[in-house]
Amino acid sequence: MSIEISASGLTLGHGGAPVAEDIDLALTPGEVTALVGPNGSGKSTLLRALARLHTPQAGAIVLDGRALETYRPRELARKLSFLTQSPLIPAGVTVQELVAYGRHPHQGVLARSTSDEDREAISWALDATTLHALADRPLDQLSGGERQRAWIAMALAQRTGLLLLDEPTTFLDIRYQIEVLRLVRRLADEHGITVAVVLHELNQAAAFSDAMAVLAGGRIVATGTPAEVMTEDTLRTAFGIETTVTKDPHTGVPTCLPTWREPAPAAS
Structure with missing residues (x-):
């Protein structure tokens, strides 16, 4: 896939x-x-x-x-599926209706009903985003995180x-x-x-x-x-700031902490 x-x-x-x-x-x-x-x-x-x-x-x-x-x-x-930043919320649309929009590329021009393949893809997208329980909820009644998951589910329904x-x-x-x-x-x-x-x-x-x-x-x-990529030199080059990069003690993933204070003035 x-x-x-x-x-x-x-x-x-x-x-x-x-x-x-x-x-x-x-x-x-x-x-x-x-x-x-x-x-x-x-x-x-x-x-x-x-x-x-x-x-x-x-x-x-x-x-x-x-x-x-x-x-x-x-x-x-x-x-491919593309999800833009801060998409507009269609008025009154439920989660399931939004997710169903993702099936349009797979439907014929004159398609008026949802096929078994469409229903399976919609169900899979809702399951992958754990939104089955909210399928009938209007999008504008969801929390920010739930809403973002619904948009991702729509993208997933494109399969x-x-x-x-x-x-x-x-x-x-x-x-x-x-x-x-x-x-x-x-x-x-x-x-x-x-x-x-x-x-x-x-x-x-x-x-x-x-x-x-x-x-x-x-x-x-x-x-x-x-x-x-997460090195002090790279972050200095890209962002123009000083950072301290360490490894998370539990995961080993690099983390950066900016140097918040202004550097001390040079001695005269």
Whole structure:
């Protein structure tokens, strides 16, 4: 079920000066890759390019051995799912109705009923996100974490092997951030889904990903495992701050702590 996707030599921009250049990135099938970096570094633009929602100024993206631009829209929607940051909530829509929207790429133009395959996919998505008990609840009555799980369930109902998530923990408190990231981790571990996720919180990115890509100054400045990427030198280069990087004593995952105080003035 896992999908292979890679980008090479990408230049990304919005009509003016490029926001990112010479971007090379390959997602490992069945793993979680976190895209991190300062605001404006091109993380979300890169993710949108991978979803074919942003056209690169230069470079190439290859999805399962084919150039991304050669896919027809419905065919592409059967390959990858993209969840934008802070999607709008449809008025009065229930969780199950929202999840059912994810089946549209698999239904014929004149389809008026839900097939057995559709029902199985919807049930699987609700089960994977532990939302069966809330299936009939209107989306606008859910907590932030439940709502985000419902959006992810809709993406899962597409039954694709590639899931692209743009800041799925935005505006969630710490409990629901962890809840969503645990779900992302399960999707890779238990269902073999390839995931790319834009995150701001570095320690969360390190804890829940298999690989990290750090963007800064319009380029990817580091890629690799969290242990390879989360170094004081890399964080200084990317964010312009001093940090202390240690290992979590229980998991061995690297964690960073910024140096909060201003440096002492030099002696005169």
